[in-house]
Amino acid sequence: xxxxxxxxxxIDHASASAAASLVLYDQFPGEIRFxxxxxxxxxxxxxxxxxxxxxxxxxxxxxQRRERMREVFARPDxxxxxxxxxxxxxxxxxxxxxxxxxxxxxxxxxxxxxPLGIISNGVREQQIGKLERxxxxxxxxxMVFSEDVGFGKPDSRIFLEACRRxxxxxxxxxxxxxxxxxDIQASYALGIQPIWVDRLGRNQEQRPARRVTxxxxxxxxxxxxxxxxxxxxxxxxxxxxxxxxxxx
Numbered sequence: 001x002x003x004x005x006x007x008x009x010x011i012d013h014a015s016a017s018a019a020a021s022l023v024l025y026d027q028f029p030g031e032i033r034f035x036x037x038x039x040x041x042x043x044x045x046x047x048x049x050x051x052x053x054x055x056x057x058x059x060x061x062x063x064q065r066r067e068r069m070r071e072v073f074a075r076p077d078x079x080x081x082x083x084x085x086x087x088x089x090x091x092x093x094x095x096x097x098x099x100x101x102x103x104x105x106x107x108x109x110x111x112x113x114x115p116l117g118i119i120s121n122g123v124r125e126q127q128i129g130k131l132e133r134x135x136x137x138x139x140x141x142x143m144v145f146s147e148d149v150g151f152g153k154p155d156s157r158i159f160l161e162a163c164r165r166x167x168x169x170x171x172x173x174x175x176x177x178x179x180x181x182x183d184i185q186a187s188y189a190l191g192i193q194p195i196w197v198d199r200l201g202r203n204q205e206q207r208p209a210r211r212v213t214x215x216x217x218x219x220x221x222x223x224x225x226x227x228x229x230x231x232x233x234x235x236x237x238x239x240x241x242x243x244x245x246x247x248x
Contacts, residue, residue: 001142001166002111002222005153005177006120009197009215010104011130017044020093024072027089033074046071055121055152055182095126100134101199107215108139117142119162119175121152121182142166153179154186163192174225176218184209193225 007013018040025032025039034042050064050071059067066083070076073086108116116139120127124145131137144162146152153159163170170191177183177197184194184207194209201213210221 001115001117001163001168001172002174002176003117003119003142003162003166003192004140005175005179005183005197006118006127006130007122008178008199009176009183010100010136011098011134012101013098014044016094016097016099017047019097020090023093024086024090028073028086031073043072051121051152055146055155057151057155061123061147091126095129095133098130098133100136101215103215104134104136107218108136110219111139115142115166116140117144117162117166119144119153119158121146121158123147153177153182156186156190159187159190159192174222176215180207195221 004010021040021043022036024043025034025036032039046068050059050067053059053067054061054064062080062084065087066078066080069083069086070078075082078086118127118131118140120143122145124143124147127145128137128143131140142162142165144158144165146158149158149161151157159170159175163173166173174193174195175183175187176195177187178199180196184196187194188208195218196207196209196211197215198211198213210224212218212221
């Protein structure tokens with residue numbers, strides 16, 4: 001089973017989030033304390049801060065959204081309704097702007113016939129919506145989201161639940177993602193084969209993963225994993241046959 005991350009791997013989250021954050025900024029002139037040109041970076045830092053709390057099970061998915069709004073507007077007194085209303089401005093823009101990377105569909109098409117799955121942090125409905133709008137939903141048979149298990153990557157439970165639903169041992173699975181900690185190190189620790197999608201060309205140090213800079217390279221990166229799997233299955237079959245000969 002080959003599992004994929006969504007944001008940063010299949011879907012261009014960063015571009016959509018930055019553009020949508022400026023829609024939010026312009027909707028409330030003078031109410032956000034950051035300079036216009038610095039706001040997308042500040043927004044993403046605040047988003048990651050509270051989303052990490054959700055992934056760790058500290059707060060709910062809705063509460064992390066509200067905490068973002070309270071921090072962005074420096075208004076800890078916002079009611080839930082006020083925070084939700086402002087969040088809707090962002091999310092409507094974000095959903096209209098999200099799209100797949102150009103290499104996503106060709107890659108998935110090339111992998112046709114192989115079982116593919118999703119392991120993604122976030123809300124099931126929202127994440128599936130991204131895949132559907134991008135025309136990618138049809139490729140995946142198993143999909144597990146942090147909302148389903150109450151914890152997100154890098155927590156081991158979301159990976160193990162995905163393997164359980166796929167009916168595969170972690171050692172028989174691959175996880176393709178862009179986040180070194182949440183995708184690569186976390187899956188590697190469980191015996192899942194990680195493939196790092198390094199779209200930004202960071203590659204600053206050795207990672208416990210095969211590295212690609214585009215999903216166009218994924219099929220080739222999978223070849224040694226498949227070869228090792230075939231060799232392992234052949235060896236296991238040979239051992240079983242020998243055991244049967246010794247114990248007719």
